[in-house]
Amino acid sequence: MPISSPHKPLLVLLLAGFLAALLSVSIGSTTIGFEDTLRVITGSGTELQQTLILELRLPRTLSAFATGGLLAVAGALMQVLLRNPLADPYVLGLSGGAAVGALLAMLAGAAGFLVSGSAFAGAMLATLLVFGLAHGSGSWTPSRLLLTGVVVAAGWGAVITLILAMTPASRLPGMLYWLMGDLSHAATPWPGLIILVLVCLMVFPLGRALNVLARGSLQAAALGVSVRPLEWSIYLMASLLTATAVTMAGSVGFVGLVVPHMLRLVLGNDQRLILPACALAGGTLLVLADTLARVVIAPEQLPVGVITALIGVPTFLYLLYRSR
Amino acid sequence: MTRLTTEALIIDIPGRASGVPLNLAIEPGQVWGVLGPNGVGKTTLLHTLAGLREPRSGQLLLDGTPLRDMRRKIVSQRMGLVFQDRQDGFPATALETALIGRHPWLSPWQMESGEDLAIAERALEALDVIHLKDRLVNTLSGGERQRVAIATLMTQSPEIWLLDEPTNHLDLQHQTAVMKLLRQQAACDRAVFMCLHDLNLAARWCDQILLLYPDGQACWGPARDMLVTSALESLFGQRLLSAELDGFPVFVPG
Numbered sequence: 001m002p003i004s005s006p007h008k009p010l011l012v013l014l015l016a017g018f019l020a021a022l023l024s025v026s027i028g029s030t031t032i033g034f035e036d037t038l039r040v041i042t043g044s045g046t047e048l049q050q051t052l053i054l055e056l057r058l059p060r061t062l063s064a065f066a067t068g069g070l071l072a073v074a075g076a077l078m079q080v081l082l083r084n085p086l087a088d089p090y091v092l093g094l095s096g097g098a099a100v101g102a103l104l105a106m107l108a109g110a111a112g113f114l115v116s117g118s119a120f121a122g123a124m125l126a127t128l129l130v131f132g133l134a135h136g137s138g139s140w141t142p143s144r145l146l147l148t149g150v151v152v153a154a155g156w157g158a159v160i161t162l163i164l165a166m167t168p169a170s171r172l173p174g175m176l177y178w179l180m181g182d183l184s185h186a187a188t189p190w191p192g193l194i195i196l197v198l199v200c201l202m203v204f205p206l207g208r209a210l211n212v213l214a215r216g217s218l219q220a221a222a223l224g225v226s227v228r229p230l231e232w233s234i235y236l237m238a239s240l241l242t243a244t245a246v247t248m249a250g251s252v253g254f255v256g257l258v259v260p261h262m263l264r265l266v267l268g269n270d271q272r273l274i275l276p277a278c279a280l281a282g283g284t285l286l287v288l289a290d291t292l293a294r295v296v297i298a299p300e301q302l303p304v305g306v307i308t309a310l311i312g313v314p315t316f317l318y319l320l321y322r323s324r
Numbered sequence: 325m326t327r328l329t330t331e332a333l334i335i336d337i338p339g340r341a342s343g344v345p346l347n348l349a350i351e352p353g354q355v356w357g358v359l360g361p362n363g364v365g366k367t368t369l370l371h372t373l374a375g376l377r378e379p380r381s382g383q384l385l386l387d388g389t390p391l392r393d394m395r396r397k398i399v400s401q402r403m404g405l406v407f408q409d410r411q412d413g414f415p416a417t418a419l420e421t422a423l424i425g426r427h428p429w430l431s432p433w434q435m436e437s438g439e440d441l442a443i444a445e446r447a448l449e450a451l452d453v454i455h456l457k458d459r460l461v462n463t464l465s466g467g468e469r470q471r472v473a474i475a476t477l478m479t480q481s482p483e484i485w486l487l488d489e490p491t492n493h494l495d496l497q498h499q500t501a502v503m504k505l506l507r508q509q510a511a512c513d514r515a516v517f518m519c520l521h522d523l524n525l526a527a528r529w530c531d532q533i534l535l536l537y538p539d540g541q542a543c544w545g546p547a548r549d550m551l552v553t554s555a556l557e558s559l560f561g562q563r564l565l566s567a568e569l570d571g572f573p574v575f576v577p578g
Contacts, residue, residue, distance in 0.1 A: 079414075083411060083414075084413060085414060204433075205432035205433055206432070208427060208430065208432070209427070209432070211424060212424050212427050214413060214414045215411055215412075215413075215416075215421075215424065216410070216411035216413075218371070218376055218407060219407060219411070221376050221396065222374055222376060222400060222404060222405045222407075223400050223404075223424060223425070223427045223428055223480065224395075224396045224397035224398075224399065224400030224401070224427060224428040225396065225427070226396055264414070268415075268416075269414045269415060269420075270420075272435075
């Protein structure tokens with residue numbers, strides 16, 4: 001509802017996020033009690049506990065939170081852009097571009113920062129490619145953008161298969177983990193968190209214009225929205241968010257689709273509420289999924305994308321089945 | 325008080341000759357009806373007047389200022405449009421739908437106030453849909469949705485009301501209610517400009533008529549001069565019988 005105060009649901013989600021983060025940093029190879037965890041966070045506790053939580057687990061938890069939040073906000077923006085509640089951050093082929101970038105770097109024997117940088121470059125290349133092609137010689141309609149994105153994504157899929165087919169077997173597992181989405185290589189959470197907070201602040205004044213845009217571009221124009229610049233900026237913003245997330249954690253699926261969709265069912269469709277709620281709920285969900293991914297077959301780890309897909313697919317099918 | 329004038333306006337319909345340039349002056353207090361067969365460009369004309377489509381040539385002036393030099397936000401404070409088709413991709417209640425009409429009047433950082441809410445509720449009440457305010461629009465009937473759309477325009481509260489077939493899907497009672505409401509708005513020095521298919525509604529409620537012909541020809545003027553049986557017969561390619569009831573002409577297919 002546009003009228004009701006947005007603070008209450010956001011506070012609840014913030015609390016849930018905080019609890020999930022607490023849980024996530026206390027569970028692991030050595031489980032630390034809740035009280036000890038709180039003690040470490042407030043600045044005391046033993047040195048071992050401090051190292052374990054602040055240096056090993058907290059960065060990963062924050063990375064998970066940032067990735068989930070980025071993807072959920074990007075998904076919500078894409079849904080408004082395409083006027084389609086079933087769109088997700090990858091629908092326009094962005095993850096395919098990032099994957100090709102990352103896999104090529106891995107194939108060349110690179111690791112760490114080079115893989116991330118190459119993924120980011122691939123994601124931005126995919127964005128520009130779809131953007132340029134969808135513009136075409138005619139008008140820039142959501143269906144044209146969607147079709148362009150879907151076909152370009154199929155092209156990336158073919159290139160990914162080609163790279164995998166050419167890769168020596170010993171290098172395949174790393175690539176497959178990357179493709180499924182994996183947080184164990186996330187270097188630092190800060191760029192992601194900063195971009196997430198910045199975009200949430202930038203999007204707030206655009207929120208009502210996005211609400212109007214969701215009613216169609218002509219209606220929005222008739223109500224005084226400068227449709228084209230708004231569409232371009234949300235496309236670029238969603239792409240930047242997704243590229244950042246993909247760079248941190250590979251292509252984690254379903255967060256960007258399921259989180260905005262579920263929140264809309266509960267909170268309505270006011271973007272001024274939905275977008276910050278997506279940041280919090282998406283982050284929380286991925287923190288929980290990553291915690292599961294770390295402990296299910298410990299000491300081995302699952303790629304977090306497997307968990308989100310295993311939770312996401314049935315949830316989404318259920319929502320779709322129930323929807324009118 | 326705002327007036328919309330067109331100077332040698334030719335709307336852009338691909339593959340059609342330019343025809344007669346339109347020099348319209350839509351004045352406060354007037355109710356215009358646009359008549360013409362399907363595909364003649366009524367909707368295109370409305371979208372062009374609203375500044376949503378570029379004309380092939382000519383220009384639009386809002387109080388003497390060229391429309392294309394004005395900011396969209398300012399235009400939308402003075403001129404609003406009810407579309408024929410609506411997109412309901414995301415669920416929204418009738419009240420939320422009406423409330424988006426306040427968009428041109430609020431700054432980016434402003435939330436809707438209680439006053440905005442009251443304006444939207446008054447509009448829903450005027451259109452007899454206030455009892456549906458918490459219902460999702462995509463669960464409403466076609467006529468109810470049409471009334472919510474008109475309530476959105478009323479919430480926007482522009483000086484110039486453009487409406488694309490506002491009586492679509494409406495039952496007889498609500499057709500009359502909507503037409504009366506539009507006349508009231510005109511009586512408050514607003515201008516109403518709408519496309520219609522019903523000759524009798526046009527004859528009963530409009531004081532200015534624009535006839536659009538398929539070949540791009542057009543003529544316009546006071547309703548009593550325009551609503552002539554022979555002109556309407558050639559417009560629609562349909563023989564008509566006419567009579568006069570209570571001082572208004574009535575047309576039925578012959």
